Amino acid sequence: MSNPNPILKADDLSKRYEDGVLALDHLNLEVRGGEVYCLLGANGAGKTTTINLFLNFIPPTTGTCFIQGIDVNKDPLEAKKHVAFVSENVMLYGNFTARQNLDFFAKLGGKPNLTKEQYYQVMRRVSLQEKAFEQRVKTYSKGMRQKLGISIAIIKDASGILLDEPTSGLDPKAAEEFQEILAELKGEGKAILMSTHDIFRAKEIGDRVGIMKEGRLVMERTREELQYEDLVKIYIDYMKSEPLTA
Amino acid sequence: MLKNILRKELLENIHSYRFPLFALICVVLIPLGMSVNNAQYAKRLKDYNEQVRLADEAQTGLKIQDLMAGRVTIKGFRPPSQLSIFSQGLENALPRYYQFGQDGYSQGESSSGDETLASTQGKFDFVFLIQMVISLVGLLFASDMISGEKESGTLRAMLSNSLPRDAILLGKIAGGYLALLAPFLVALVMGVLLLLPGGFPVFADGTPARILVMAAAAALFILIYYVIGTMVSATSAKARTSLVAILLIWCGFQLVIPKLSDIAAALIYPVRTDTQVSLEKSLLINTLETESAKELGRQFDLIFAGAKPDASNDPNSPESKKWAPIRDDMQLKTREQKAAQLAAIDETFLQQQRRQRSLAAALSLISPSSAFGRLAADICGTGDLARTKYIEAVRSHQKALDNELFSKVKRTLMMHDNGRTTMMFSAEPVDPKKLPKFAIADASLGEALKANAASIAALLFWLIAPFAFAYVRFLKYDVR
Numbered sequence: 001m002s003n004p005n006p007i008l009k010a011d012d013l014s015k016r017y018e019d020g021v022l023a024l025d026h027l028n029l030e031v032r033g034g035e036v037y038c039l040l041g042a043n044g045a046g047k048t049t050t051i052n053l054f055l056n057f058i059p060p061t062t063g064t065c066f067i068q069g070i071d072v073n074k075d076p077l078e079a080k081k082h083v084a085f086v087s088e089n090v091m092l093y094g095n096f097t098a099r100q101n102l103d104f105f106a107k108l109g110g111k112p113n114l115t116k117e118q119y120y121q122v123m124r125r126v127s128l129q130e131k132a133f134e135q136r137v138k139t140y141s142k143g144m145r146q147k148l149g150i151s152i153a154i155i156k157d158a159s160g161i162l163l164d165e166p167t168s169g170l171d172p173k174a175a176e177e178f179q180e181i182l183a184e185l186k187g188e189g190k191a192i193l194m195s196t197h198d199i200f201r202a203k204e205i206g207d208r209v210g211i212m213k214e215g216r217l218v219m220e221r222t223r224e225e226l227q228y229e230d231l232v233k234i235y236i237d238y239m240k241s242e243p244l245t246a
Numbered sequence: 247m248l249k250n251i252l253r254k255e256l257l258e259n260i261h262s263y264r265f266p267l268f269a270l271i272c273v274v275l276i277p278l279g280m281s282v283n284n285a286q287y288a289k290r291l292k293d294y295n296e297q298v299r300l301a302d303e304a305q306t307g308l309k310i311q312d313l314m315a316g317r318v319t320i321k322g323f324r325p326p327s328q329l330s331i332f333s334q335g336l337e338n339a340l341p342r343y344y345q346f347g348q349d350g351y352s353q354g355e356s357s358s359g360d361e362t363l364a365s366t367q368g369k370f371d372f373v374f375l376i377q378m379v380i381s382l383v384g385l386l387f388a389s390d391m392i393s394g395e396k397e398s399g400t401l402r403a404m405l406s407n408s409l410p411r412d413a414i415l416l417g418k419i420a421g422g423y424l425a426l427l428a429p430f431l432v433a434l435v436m437g438v439l440l441l442l443p444g445g446f447p448v449f450a451d452g453t454p455a456r457i458l459v460m461a462a463a464a465a466l467f468i469l470i471y472y473v474i475g476t477m478v479s480a481t482s483a484k485a486r487t488s489l490v491a492i493l494l495i496w497c498g499f500q501l502v503i504p505k506l507s508d509i510a511a512a513l514i515y516p517v518r519t520d521t522q523v524s525l526e527k528s529l530l531i532n533t534l535e536t537e538s539a540k541e542l543g544r545q546f547d548l549i550f551a552g553a554k555p556d557a558s559n560d561p562n563s564p565e566s567k568k569w570a571p572i573r574d575d576m577q578l579k580t581r582e583q584k585a586a587q588l589a590a591i592d593e594t595f596l597q598q599q600r601r602q603r604s605l606a607a608a609l610s611l612i613s614p615s616s617a618f619g620r621l622a623a624d625i626c627g628t629g630d631l632a633r634t635k636y637i638e639a640v641r642s643h644q645k646a647l648d649n650e651l652f653s654k655v656k657r658t659l660m661m662h663d664n665g666r667t668t669m670m671f672s673a674e675p676v677d678p679k680k681l682p683k684f685a686i687a688d689a690s691l692g693e694a695l696k697a698n699a700a701s702i703a704a705l706l707f708w709l710i711a712p713f714a715f716a717y718v719r720f721l722k723y724d725v726r
Contacts, residue, residue, distance in 0.1 A: 085406035091399030095261035107250040108407040
């Protein structure tokens with residue numbers, strides 16, 4: 001069950017880069033607790049820009065991002081206390097072990113006093129092999145790094161989770177495991193905003209799916225609506241349609 | 247938060263392949279350099295003691311007739327600096343001794359004649375290692391501090407948390423710097439401990455303070471290069487770009503600016519060579535002595551014209567009684583005139599040298615490496631301050647010898663109108679044991695620091711300016 005108040009909210013959000021490219025055009029979206037929102041779109045559609053704006057990596061041209069009701073631009077540090085982030089290629093410190101990475105990011109995320117066993121529990125939860133806990137991360141496969149990345153998000157225990165194409169390049173088994181973890185997090189009441197190219201995965205896990213094109217959110221469907229529609233066909237139709245005018 | 251980032255940065259550096267390599271360089275090269283230079287110092291000290299002993303013997307056995315014949319030169323030797331094992335500076339470039347004579351002083355040979363071609367590119371000492379090796383390692387350590395983390399994506403991961411950017415920057419600088427400083431300090435302590443069995447007076451008066459101040463200056467210098475590397479890293483989006491920029495900066499600071507500043511100063515304020523000055527002095531002496539000899543000859547001929555043949559050898563003859571005060575007065579005037587004019591030539595030459603050196607020093611402060619090198623050399627007693635003290639001692643000793651020795655001998659050269667030349671000698675008794683000993687007053691640590699106020703200011707500038715720049719850049723750094 002999703003909560004009525006949105007944890008992640010984009011309000012009339014636009015971003016025009018210095019080179020004049022309009023990457024995001026008046027985006028409005030909300031993600032509530034216990035809800036997974038999947039953003040679909042081609043490269044350059046504005047998915048990653050949206051996430052970058054939520055994380056205050058770039059300032060918006062117009063509009064506002066809210067995390068847990070906090071304006072990201074006005075109080076980014078307070079806002080980021082309530083969000084965790086997992087990128088496409090979870091890059092960690094290769095010379096550190098999984099536990100050392102987890103320890104470092106847990107402390108950054110405001111969890112300074114966790115025990116070794118607590119770190120191990122989180123890594124077990126994401127099905128990371130026990131023997132890998134004290135291995136240097138540079139020896140990890142991409143799937144293992146993604147699991148560790150989601151461990152970091154879990155341990156932060158933030159109410160919002162931003163995922164930037166997290167299943168890209170994962171083998172089917174790893175992607176399936178990843179989906180299961182997301183389902184658990186959703187069950188815990190987390191608001192999850194996930195950008196992805198994976199239409200199948202979006203339909204499987206998304207409570208709502210939005211399609212972005214040229215910076216605009218051109219379509220939004222709920223899980224219920226998608227039961228009677230072919231998401232693949234909708235997506236391809238939008239991609240093939242005429243370019244949007246400014 | 248800051249502590250967490252500092253710890254991460256420290257551990258990350260320690261776990262990297264660069265750290266053991268750097269630690270190895272430090273613990274091998276620094277103690278080795280100090281041991282080798284200590285052995286060389288011991289050799290120079292032995293030579294110095296032997297030369298001083300011989301010079302003292304020669305001075306004690308000084309015979310007035312040798313002095314009258316111009317066969318005696320008094321030598322004043324410069325003792326090697328104990329702390330030259332840390333910074334050779336001008337140690338081998340300064341004259342090993344000065345020679346003092348009736349016509350002034352002249353410099354003896356320097357030790358640089360013993361040098362190899364390789365050593366002209368820099369002496370293998372503690373300061374050289376810091377300037378050339380550790381500075382480069384410091385820059386390289388910092389080169390990927392920001393841009394490398396951006397490329398690997400870890401900067402995004404960090405900044406997705408509630409973490410102020412200034413805390414990241416400070417934590418990263420502090421952690422990376424500690425990783426750099428620790429092996430350096432360990433190597434320095436090892437080097438100092440290795441000096442103890444060789445009898446090096448590590449705990450002698452003033453030495454520990456000088457070593458500590460130099461270690462602090464070295465630590466500051468390493469921090470400066472680390473911060474400069476950070477600034478470059480925070481300015482570039484890619485680690486490879488940082489690397490190229492860093493190598494260019496290093497070449498400019500270490501190799502180009504110090505040499506260019508000397509060249510520019512020499513072009514702006516040209517100075518005559520020692521040989522030119524020496525020739526000018528010889529010419530002056532010759533001219534004055536010839537004029538004096540001619541005038542003495544003329545006066546002598548006038549006074550002794552028509553006198554008994556041996557009147558000039560009889561001090562009680564009326565002619566001799568008339569001649570003596572005139573001769574003494576003329577000789578005194580000539581001596582005073584010669585001394586004043588020679589001093590003026592020396593002073594002009596020294597002033598020109600000082601002006602050129604001051605300009606070169608000021609220009610070289612554009613490079614933090616030069617600023618550190620100058621400071622370290624003066625702390626170790628091998629810098630410009632040591633040269634100034636040496637020259638001051640030489641001039642003062644020349645004056646003392648003029649009063650105590652050279653003025654006691656009078657040579658009267660006369661050139662007569664008929665073309666005849668005569669020379670007469672007279673001398674007052676001299677006790678060679680009572681002649682002054684040549685000694686150079688060491689510059690105190692306080693004097694060294696005061697003389698290097700500009701160098702210290704330059705070092706602080708090179709710490710604050712790149713940090714401020716890195717700070718501003720990082721606050722707006724595009725982490726995407």
